[in-house]
Amino acid sequence: MKIRRFFGKDMREALSLVKAELGSDAVIMSNRKVADGIELVAAYDKEPEAKLSMKSAGAATPAPKAAKPVPSLSEIIGDDGPDSLMALLEKQSEAASRVNEPSASTSIHPQAQSQAPQPAAGYAAAQNHQSDSLFNFEDSAEPSFAQPAPAVNQAPQTDLSAIQAELASLRSVLQHQVADLMEAKHQRQKPMHRYLTTCLTDMGISGKLAEQLVSYTPVDSNEREAWVYLLNLLANRVNVTGNDILTQSGVVALVGPTGTGKTTTVAKLAARYAQKYGAEQVAMITIDTYRIAAFEQLATYGKIIGCTVRKAQSSEELAEQLFQLRHKRLILIDTAGFSQRDSRLIQQLAQFNNGQMQPVKRYLVMQSNTQYPAMQRIIEAYQSVKLEGCIFTKLDECYSLGEVLSAAIEYQLPVSYVTDGQKVPEDIKVAEAKSLVSAAARLYKKYGLTHTSGNQVVNAARAV
Structure with missing residues (x-):
């Protein structure tokens, strides 16, 4: 199987060139938009009959063949190029994402070699749907563009953000576990203080103030005495102005x-x-x-x-x-x-x-x-x-x-x-x-x- 490239100002002209050169047995492998129009990559198994007939006719009555004019630099970078800078950047990003994928222009799937080409299916696919372009930077004659740095560094930045979020989550979990361990240790060492702190917080006292008040509780007091002591201490902390x-x-x-x-x-x-x-x-x-x-x-x-x-x-x-x-x-x-x-x-x-x-x-x-x-x-x-x-x-x-x-x-x-x-x-x-x-x-x-x-x-x- 051999592969050839065809260029045209639009899809209709490119398909006409493929049909005229290779005949109806050609298979369209890929298509993409280039600077001066559309590029089609077509494959064929044997020499097309149309070309053989042209060679035989040329031997009998040689006629001059009109050569395809070489596009000038103004035509390559003129109005037929990408519509905007955004479209150009999108093509560069797409090219960067497909660098590591196998190119259809250099390697053909084994299944495509074993099966016979279907002309009708090839032309229907070319006329009704423009598939994603498969780029080959080695064989392409068009100038290649440098890959933008943001597209290359986007994945590492995303991974770094995910790692930072995971570390922050682990830190929160560890802090919570350490706080629970310290609270359990304090509860084992001073169960009365823990009980009184819980009572004050249930009464509506803020946690910080409850811990301050409980810290002044006498060690040798029982539950009733400690509670009365806390209420008196709380009353002494309240400032009143009178009438x-x-x-x-x-x-x-x-x-x-x-x-x-x-x-x-x-x-x-x-x-x-x-x-x-x-x-x-x-x-x-x-x-x-x-x-x-x-x-x-x-x-x-x-x-x-x-x-x-x-x-x-x-x-x-x-x-x-x-x-x-x-x-x-x-x-x-x-x-x-x-x-x-x-x-x-x-x-x-x-x-x-x-x-x-x-x-x-x-x-x-x-x-x-x-x-x-x-x-x-x-x-x-x-x-x-x-x-x-x-x-x-x-x-x-x-x-x-x-x-x-x-x-x-x-x-x-x-x-x-x-x-x-x-x-x-x-x-x-x-x-x-x-x-x-x-x-x-x-x-x-x-x-x-x-x-x-x-x-x-x-x-x-x-x-x-």
Whole structure:
């Protein structure tokens, strides 16, 4: 079997040349696009009849044969080349990926040698489908392009990334196993400490604070004595300010996220202050211009209490209202509730930095049933301003108070008041450390223990 190459401007012209030169018994081996058109590689077993007839006719009546013009350099690199640089790079990448594959132009499959060629199948395949080109850089007369470096180095980079990811996964597994071994060793050496740490964490105390408290536990104490000692130590760590708002005068602003009960807390404090010093000695101002009927709600409380209620929409208006109400003994400011991730929170806090107004004491209002990570983010968001203390609301909705105590202790935030209902002014109390710790212990005993948690057993197979 012999192999020949044919060139044409398009597939139709190349097929015509193959048929004219080799006849209908030729088999198309491959095709590809070259600089000046299409290249076809055809194979044949015997000398084509068309060529023999042309030789015999030429011996009788010799006629000059038109030679194929040699393509010029402008024709090779002209408009018949690749459409774009991207197409050229794609051809280079394809060539790089097929360097190690056997070329059809230099080696023929044994099955193709044993079977007789099918002319109809060869032409149908050439006309209806252009197969992937098989390149032979040794026999090709066309200029070859250098292989791009990114295509060659892509596989090693991918392997390196996979190795790095595998190493990171193994490191995480090893760290977890070592931590388990250290924890098991510590549990064997000090089982009482481990038990007390678990009790504190189940009560809602953060792990870091629980380990600190347990480290001070006397060694010779039993379980009951150690637990009472821990509760007393926890109470000593809680900082309370006492009844500071209702015993002092000035301007107090309650800040905090949305839905924490700031407006109701302002009304409770105003009612308590009016009972002690008179309604004419207290006033309320709201700067909440985002919530619907925020001023109307505070005005309703003010009408019941009998005190003055104003509203301000900017720092200038707030400074003007504070100047007009300077004869009041206590002025309570109700702020708008924003998320700790809301940029408007910074703008609201900047309203209190106006040098024309009198100093404002800020108290952070947070829900007691908030998750501990959320409490951390809230306190960090308000650390840009000086906080005089905090007020924890909705204690009646809590199932655990350890998160509140952990946040107050770890961030050294004084606790001023706690609220446990919607009644004005009954449901507000001065914060006491021992009362908070006792309440936390009662909630843990009622809801946190294994036999009182009330958790339903879930069938794992059904869940999957």
